[in-house]
Amino acid sequence: MTTRNDCLTRDAQDPLASLRSQFDLPSGVIYLDGNSLGARPKAALARAQDVISREWGKDLITSWNTAGWFDLPKRLGNRLAPLIGAGGDEVVVTDTTSLNLFKALAAAVHLQAQTPKSAARRVILTERSNFPTDIYMAQGLSNWLERGYTVKLVDSVEEIPAAIDADTAVLMLTHVNYRTGYQHDMAALTALAHARGAVAVWDLAHSAGAVPVDLNGANADFAVGCTYKYLNGGPGAPAFIWVPKKHQATFTHPLSGWWGHAAPFAMAPGFAPTDGIGRALCGTQPIVSLAMVECGLDVFGQTSMAAIRAKSLALTDLFIELVEARCGGHPLGLVTPREHAQRGSQVSFTHPHGYAVMSALIARGVIGDYREPEIMRFGFTPLYTSYADVWDAVEILKQILDNKEYDVAAERGAVT
Amino acid sequence: MTTRNDCLTRDAQDPLASLRSQFDLPSGVIYLDGNSLGARPKAALARAQDVISREWGKDLITSWNTAGWFDLPKRLGNRLAPLIGAGGDEVVVTDTTSLNLFKALAAAVHLQAQTPKSAARRVILTERSNFPTDIYMAQGLSNWLERGYTVKLVDSVEEIPAAIDADTAVLMLTHVNYRTGYQHDMAALTALAHARGAVAVWDLAHSAGAVPVDLNGANADFAVGCTYKYLNGGPGAPAFIWVPKKHQATFTHPLSGWWGHAAPFAMAPGFAPTDGIGRALCGTQPIVSLAMVECGLDVFGQTSMAAIRAKSLALTDLFIELVEARCGGHPLGLVTPREHAQRGSQVSFTHPHGYAVMSALIARGVIGDYREPEIMRFGFTPLYTSYADVWDAVEILKQILDNKEYDVAAERGAVT
Numbered sequence: 098m099t100t101r102n103d104c105l106t107r108d109a110q111d112p113l114a115s116l117r118s119q120f121d122l123p124s125g126v127i128y129l130d131g132n133s134l135g136a137r138p139k140a141a142l143a144r145a146q147d148v149i150s151r152e153w154g155k156d157l158i159t160s161w162n163t164a165g166w167f168d169l170p171k172r173l174g175n176r177l178a179p180l181i182g183a184g185g186d187e188v189v190v191t192d193t194t195s196l197n198l199f200k201a202l203a204a205a206v207h208l209q210a211q212t213p214k215s216a217a218r219r220v221i222l223t224e225r226s227n228f229p230t231d232i233y234m235a236q237g238l239s240n241w242l243e244r245g246y247t248v249k250l251v252d253s254v255e256e257i258p259a260a261i262d263a264d265t266a267v268l269m270l271t272h273v274n275y276r277t278g279y280q281h282d283m284a285a286l287t288a289l290a291h292a293r294g295a296v297a298v299w300d301l302a303h304s305a306g307a308v309p310v311d312l313n314g315a316n317a318d319f320a321v322g323c324t325y326k327y328l329n330g331g332p333g334a335p336a337f338i339w340v341p342k343k344h345q346a347t348f349t350h351p352l353s354g355w356w357g358h359a360a361p362f363a364m365a366p367g368f369a370p371t372d373g374i375g376r377a378l379c380g381t382q383p384i385v386s387l388a389m390v391e392c393g394l395d396v397f398g399q400t401s402m403a404a405i406r407a408k409s410l411a412l413t414d415l416f417i418e419l420v421e422a423r424c425g426g427h428p429l430g431l432v433t434p435r436e437h438a439q440r441g442s443q444v445s446f447t448h449p450h451g452y453a454v455m456s457a458l459i460a461r462g463v464i465g466d467y468r469e470p471e472i473m474r475f476g477f478t479p480l481y482t483s484y485a486d487v488w489d490a491v492e493i494l495k496q497i498l499d500n501k502e503y504d505v506a507a508e509r510g511a512v513t
Numbered sequence: 514m515t516t517r518n519d520c521l522t523r524d525a526q527d528p529l530a531s532l533r534s535q536f537d538l539p540s541g542v543i544y545l546d547g548n549s550l551g552a553r554p555k556a557a558l559a560r561a562q563d564v565i566s567r568e569w570g571k572d573l574i575t576s577w578n579t580a581g582w583f584d585l586p587k588r589l590g591n592r593l594a595p596l597i598g599a600g601g602d603e604v605v606v607t608d609t610t611s612l613n614l615f616k617a618l619a620a621a622v623h624l625q626a627q628t629p630k631s632a633a634r635r636v637i638l639t640e641r642s643n644f645p646t647d648i649y650m651a652q653g654l655s656n657w658l659e660r661g662y663t664v665k666l667v668d669s670v671e672e673i674p675a676a677i678d679a680d681t682a683v684l685m686l687t688h689v690n691y692r693t694g695y696q697h698d699m700a701a702l703t704a705l706a707h708a709r710g711a712v713a714v715w716d717l718a719h720s721a722g723a724v725p726v727d728l729n730g731a732n733a734d735f736a737v738g739c740t741y742k743y744l745n746g747g748p749g750a751p752a753f754i755w756v757p758k759k760h761q762a763t764f765t766h767p768l769s770g771w772w773g774h775a776a777p778f779a780m781a782p783g784f785a786p787t788d789g790i791g792r793a794l795c796g797t798q799p800i801v802s803l804a805m806v807e808c809g810l811d812v813f814g815q816t817s818m819a820a821i822r823a824k825s826l827a828l829t830d831l832f833i834e835l836v837e838a839r840c841g842g843h844p845l846g847l848v849t850p851r852e853h854a855q856r857g858s859q860v861s862f863t864h865p866h867g868y869a870v871m872s873a874l875i876a877r878g879v880i881g882d883y884r885e886p887e888i889m890r891f892g893f894t895p896l897y898t899s900y901a902d903v904w905d906a907v908e909i910l911k912q913i914l915d916n917k918e919y920d921v922a923a924e925r926g927a928v929t
Contacts, residue, residue, distance in 0.1 A: 105845075112754065119568040119827060121566070121571075123570070123571045123572075123573070126573075128573060130574045133574050134569075134573060134574045134577075136570075136573065137566075137569050137570040139564065141565060142565050142566055142570075145560075145561050145562075145565055145801065146558065146562065147552065148748075149557060149558050149561055149747070149805075150553075150558055152748075153550075153553050153748050154537040154539070154552075154553040154558075155537075155539045155746060156539075157539070157544060157546065157550060157552065158546045158549050158550045158880060158882065159880075159881060160748065161550075161748075166748060166749070172657070192608070192609070192612070192796075193608070193770070193795065193796030193797055193798075194796055194797070195768070195770035195795050195796030195797075196608070196612065196768065196770075196795060196796060199767070199768060203657070226781045227780065227782075228771075228780075229771050229774070229777070229780050229782060230770045230771035230772075230796060232782050232783070232784070233769045233770055233771060233774065233784040234768070234769065234770055236769060236784050237766075237767040237769035237782070237784065238697075238766060238767055240767065240778075241619070241657070241658070242657070242659070243660060243768040250782055276780075325797070331565070331569060331799075331800070331801055332564075332568075332569050332576065332577075332582060332799075332800035332801065333530045333582070333797045333798045333799045333800045333803070334799060335799060336796075343796075347898065350653075351615070351653040352611070352612065352615060352650070352651075352653060353650065353652060353653035353658040354609070354611035354612075354646045354648075354650055355611070355644075355645050355646035358645070358649065362883065362885075363885065364644075364645050364692075364885055365645065365741055366641045366645060366648050366666055367648070367652070368644075368648070368649040368652050368653065369713055371628070379609065379611050379612060379902065380608075380609030380610055380612060380646060380752075381609055381610070381611075381741070381749045382749045383607075383747075383748075383749045383751060383799040383801075383802030383803070384747070384748035384749045384798075384802070385561065385747055385748065385799075385801050385802045385805065386799030386800070386801045386803075387749070387799070388804040389565075389801065405869070420543060459575075462577075464573060464574060466574065468780065469778075469779065469780055478867035502763030512828060
C-alpha cells in the first residue's frame, strides 16, 4: 500500500508541484473543496488593489477604455477558450452560470425551432440529478414560453440515450455531476442528440479547469460554466458562455441588453445584436470581480490540461485506494466512477452519518463538503493539492471514523 | 454674480463638506461624472483586501456563512432601502440593472395579466429617450412572449399621459433621464398608470443617491437601479431591484435560479420560490464587487437625502448661473430643466461641437462626458463636489470656449 513517504516522493517528482506556491492556502488546512470555491491565487490581491486604487480611484471613468474594462469579458473568454476546446472569439466571461444557461437554452430552443419537423419537439431533457439551478432555469424558460415546453428529468445516466426522442428539443446536461463526480461522454451524447434532431447544451461548472474538454471536437451547440471553482476566479466570479462560430450568426436570446448591441453608444432605440460572441453580453459587468478571473487563468497558462488531468487522476486514484484500504471497516460507499473516462476531479463517498463525519473533518482542517443525501465530497485540484495532502486527509478521516469523533446528534442541514 | 470667494465661503459653510475626505479623488481633477461612475470611497480598498485576503484566502468556503456572503444581497438591500423610500426586506442588490429590469418587467406583465380585462393590454410604454438598455430589455421580453407584446415609444415627456391608454400593460420609465437630467413626477405618473389599469415600473439609475425617492409613497409597483453611479459602489457593481411587500407573494419572473429557491440546499429538482424579496435573486453573486457597495452606502448613512438634495440643487443652480453668465456669448443650450422638481443631479448643455469641447475639458482635468447628439453632461455629486469645483469648472469651460481650445477636426464617436 502507498505510504506517506511514497506520497512525499511523488510530490517531489510532481511537475505541477511548484504551482502551489502561487496560491494562498491557510496553514493547517487541507483544502479539498476547490470544486466549490477555488483557492486564492496570490496575484489576485495585487490585481484587485490596482483595479480599485488606480483604475477606479485615479483614472475613474476613463478606465472603461484605457484599462480595457469594456473588453474584459471577451479578453478573458479568449484566455479561457483553450481550456475547453473553444475557438477564439467564442467565449465571454459575464453574468452568472444560471443566467448564461438561460441565454444558451433560449438560443437552443430558437435554433431547434428553425429546423424541419420541429413543431412536435417541446421537451428540454436533463437529469434529475443535475445541479438544481440548471433545472430551475430550464423550468423558468419553459414556463414563460407559451408554446408548451416542458422539462423532462431522467433518473439515471443509463436512461439518457433512450430518452432522447422525437419530442426532445434540447438535451441539457452538466458534463461532470456536482454530487457524484460522474463525467458524461460529451462527444457521444452530442452526436446522439444531433442524430435524433435535438440541440446539445453543456454545463461545464465542474469541468472547466478540472478535466480536458473539447467543445468544438464534440460538435456541441452551446455551453456555459463557472470560473470560481476549478478556475480559481474568486467567490461568485462571473461565469462564462460559449457560442461556437457555427451558431453565432443566428444566436438570439431574450436578455438583449446594451452590451450585446452592435453600437452600444449610438444609443439607438431599437436592439440590433452585435456580430459574434458579443451578443451573449447583456449589462455592465462587476469589474473588480471580473478582473481577478485573469489571475486564476494565468496559472493555467503555465501548464496544460493534459498535465492537470494526469495528476487529477493520480490524486483521485490515490484517495480511493487509501480510503478503501485504511477505512475499509467503515460503511463508506464510493459514488464516483472508478473508470477514468467517467470521472471528474472529485471523489464522493456516502456514509450514513456523512454530515457529521464531514463536520468532524472540517473541524480537523480537512475541508470537503456535504451534499444530500449522505454524500461527502472531496475535490482534488492539481494546481495546489499534493499527494501528501491526500495521505494526511485519509489519515484524519480514519482517525475520525475509528474513534467515532463525530457528533451524530448534531446531524442536520447541509454543509454549504 | 457669484465669485470664487463666494464659492469658498459656501464650501466653508457646507454641512456635507467633510464627507469629501472619505473619497479618493485624484489631484488636479474636477470630477463631474459621478452620474456615470461614482468616485471611490477610500474604505473600499480595505474592504476588498479583507474580502480577498481573509474571507476568501483564509476562510475559504466557510465564508459563505461565516462572512455572510449569502446574505449580502439582502443586507445591502436593507441598507439601500431608506434612500429610495423602500421598506425593509423589499430590496436586494444583485445582478445588473438590465437583468433586474427584465425580472421587473416580466413580473409586471404577469401582474397585469391577472387583472380583469387585461387581455387587450399588450403594450409596454416608455420613452424613446429612455436609456437604451431599458428599451432593449423590454423588446427582448416582448419578442419572446408569444402573446404579442410590443414596446411603444413616446417622443416627449408631454405625450406620456395621453399615451397611457387601454392598450398599456406596463408603464416603464426612468425616473431621471440619463441625457437631459429631467426628473419625472413619479407619484403622479404612477397614479395615472394605475387609474388607467397599467402597472408602473421605475428605473432609478440616475435617482438613487441623487434625488429623494419615495417608492412606497408613490405606490409604485417595481423598481430597479444602479449602485455604481451616485451610490459609489465601484465599476459595474451589482444593481438593485425593489419589490414592494404588496407584490411579493405574486412576484414571478423567468430567471428562476437557485438563490431564489425556498430551500436552495435541499437540491430539489423543482423550482419553488422563496417567500419575500429573495425570489428576485437568481445565481451566485460576485462577492468582492458586491461587498464594496457597502462602503458607498456607509457614506450615505452619515447624512440624509434631504441634505444631499439641498446641496445638489445649489450646485446645479450655481453651474447654470455661472455658465450662462460667463459663457453667454457661446452657442450653449441648457437641456436640463430649470424647475427644481424636474431636475435630477446633473446639468446638460448642448454645443454644436459638444464632443470636441468635452474632450478639451477632460484634457484640462474637468471630467464630464458626452452623449449624442451634441450633449455635454455634468454630474454633481454633493458628497464630494464643492462649490469651488463648480466655479473652477466653469472657468476652464470659459477659457476653452473663448480661446477655441477644442479640436473640431477630431470630433467623432462618443466619449464613454
